[in-house]
Amino acid sequence: MKNLLEKLHIDAVNAGACTGAGEWLTDPAGKVLVSYNPATGEPIAEITQATDTLYDQVVERAQKTFETWRTLPAPKRGLLIRDLGNALREVQEPLGELVTLEMGKIRVEGIGEVQEMIDICDFAMGLSRQLYGLTMHSERPAHRMYEQWHPLGVVGVITSFNFPVAVWAWNTAIAVVAGDPVVWKPSSSAPLTAIAVQHVANQVAADYGAAGVFNLVIGSGRTVGERMITDQRIPLVSFTGSVAMGRHVSETIARRLGRSILELGGNNAIIVTENADLDLAVPAILFGAVGTAGQRCTSTRRIIAHRQIVDHLVERLIAAYRQVRIGDPMLPETLMGPLVEESAVEEMLAALDAARTQGGEVVFGGGRLLERGRCFVEPAIVRMPQQTAIVQEETFAPILYVMAYETLDEAIAIHNGVLQGLSSAIFTTNLLEAEQFLSASGSDCGIANVNIGTSGAEIGGAFGGEKETGGGRESGSDAWKAYMRRQTNTLNWSRELPLAQGIKFG
Ligand code: UN1
Numbered sequence: 403m404k405n406l407l408e409k410l411h412i413d414a415v416n417a418g419a420c421t422g423a424g425e426w427l428t429d430p431a432g433k434v435l436v437s438y439n440p441a442t443g444e445p446i447a448e449i450t451q452a453t454d455t456l457y458d459q460v461v462e463r464a465q466k467t468f469e470t471w472r473t474l475p476a477p478k479r480g481l482l483i484r485d486l487g488n489a490l491r492e493v494q495e496p497l498g499e500l501v502t503l504e505m506g507k508i509r510v511e512g513i514g515e516v517q518e519m520i521d522i523c524d525f526a527m528g529l530s531r532q533l534y535g536l537t538m539h540s541e542r543p544a545h546r547m548y549e550q551w552h553p554l555g556v557v558g559v560i561t562s563f564n565f566p567v568a569v570w571a572w573n574t575a576i577a578v579v580a581g582d583p584v585v586w587k588p589s590s591s592a593p594l595t596a597i598a599v600q601h602v603a604n605q606v607a608a609d610y611g612a613a614g615v616f617n618l619v620i621g622s623g624r625t626v627g628e629r630m631i632t633d634q635r636i637p638l639v640s641f642t643g644s645v646a647m648g649r650h651v652s653e654t655i656a657r658r659l660g661r662s663i664l665e666l667g668g669n670n671a672i673i674v675t676e677n678a679d680l681d682l683a684v685p686a687i688l689f690g691a692v693g694t695a696g697q698r699c700t701s702t703r704r705i706i707a708h709r710q711i712v713d714h715l716v717e718r719l720i721a722a723y724r725q726v727r728i729g730d731p732m733l734p735e736t737l738m739g740p741l742v743e744e745s746a747v748e749e750m751l752a753a754l755d756a757a758r759t760q761g762g763e764v765v766f767g768g769g770r771l772l773e774r775g776r777c778f779v780e781p782a783i784v785r786m787p788q789q790t791a792i793v794q795e796e797t798f799a800p801i802l803y804v805m806a807y808e809t810l811d812e813a814i815a816i817h818n819g820v821l822q823g824l825s826s827a828i829f830t831t832n833l834l835e836a837e838q839f840l841s842a843s844g845s846d847c848g849i850a851n852v853n854i855g856t857s858g859a860e861i862g863g864a865f866g867g868e869k870e871t872g873g874g875r876e877s878g879s880d881a882w883k884a885y886m887r888r889q890t891n892t893l894n895w896s897r898e899l900p901l902a903q904g905i906k907f908g
Pocket of ligand 1: 518564569642697698701857858859860
């Protein structure tokens with residue numbers, strides 16, 4: 403562990419705010435935050451959190467940097483992000499391992515998370531030459547009309563523990579290419595991964611004289627988070643977290659007429675029809691429900707299976723769940739590590755109790771594994787007679803509810819009968835069923851897949867969801883537009899002044 407921390411420049415005590423290389427900031431008044439390894443319960447290192455004064459210092463620095471950063475041509479800004487991607491390639495393994503150490507996802511998933519960071523850097527680099535605006539035909543002679551996309555300003559990025567570094571990268575790679583400095587508030591459950599990333603970003607920024615582009619402020623939601631969402635200097639805040647917090651973030655930002663990108667809860671389902679290839683469906687469900695110990699926004703939480711195949715599917719799932727090795731997330735044979743903290747274990751157990759009270763039967767797992775550690779559980783499969791209140795909630799743990807259906811219309815109604823709308827999938831070899839699921843009257847989610855699971859989206863698509871998921875889109879496609887301001891320009895190159903709509907004035 404010591405070796406790993408050294409490689410990533412993590413000290414025993416780390417400053418909780420930073421604006422660039424040699425610009426780590428501490429205030430002795432800052433409260434100490436200890437980061438623990440959820441697999442062992444042992445402390446890893448400490449952080450002196452940012453105070454109000456440091457927060458202001460960081461935002462001022464970012465704001466000042468915006469004045470110059472926005473004038474650098476976008477393809478030049480893209481070079482910085484290209485170099486960030488290359489620097490991340492160099493630390494992919496240790497950074498992935500630190501993710502594992504700090505929040506408990508298995509090592510291959512930690513390394514995969516860093517791959518998402520690299521991928522989005524490549525994407526953003528290409529994007530830096532493709533920030534296209536439209537041109538329009540003016541109704542007036544010798545007039546030209548077009549739109550251009552300008553940098554927006556300082557972007558606040560608030561991330562969650564479950565993808566402690568990838569979500570920063572999705573936002574930051576795009577924002578920085580768009581011309582916006584970023585101020586990052588990482589999760590208090592995964593602050594060390596943020597410090598490691600900041601060190602990498604500092605190095606790259608220094609090569610470009612671009613200190614102040616990547617900024618970090620570590621502190622609680624109540625202090626730093628609250629400051630960010632009320633701060634007029636931050637025109638856009640991208641927030642990943644719970645629906646309850648997201649509602650507060652959205653209301654607060656709306657009050658100051660700022661912009662937000664919200665990435666909130668999911669309650670993702672897979673419909674398995676009688677025409678499904680179960681050899682595909684079973685491993686997809688396993689990865690979706692048990693991967694990352696059920697702690698992805700995109701984790702599979704509900705299975706809606708045709709009544710003809712539901713029993714067989716559950717048998718096969720139980721057989722697959724039996725093979726899942728639970729333990730030290732650093733070991734290559736482990737498929738499921740711990741939950742992030744003990745309170746998550748308690749929430750899982752409470753949800754299972756509620757499911758039982760609501761008529762559910764736990765057909766696999768659901769117990770604590772105290773002999774492994776305080777944050778370890780067995781993943782659970784629960785058969786539910788219908789979609790009761792607890793099934794409609796997102797519990798951030800490896801619980802899979804299974805329900806049966808008769809007709810595809812009914813399956814889609816159950817599927818859409820929850821408040822969240824992030825990711826969804828259907829397993830079928832029947833084209834008509836697949837198309838119905840993808841149609842306007844099919845899945846109501848931001849992501850809808852056929853014959854692949856709900857989690858593990860690629861960065862090239864826009865990522866996000868509908869309803870209580872918050873409507874935000876990050877990452878690929880044209881999600882970059884949220885990080886820029888659109889300006890419509892009309893240019894008159896005639897010697898007349900014709901008015902629009904044919905108005906004669908004076
Ligand atoms: C999240 O859980 O917040 O699609 C993000 C996926 C990952 C990202 C999940 N690419 O599962």
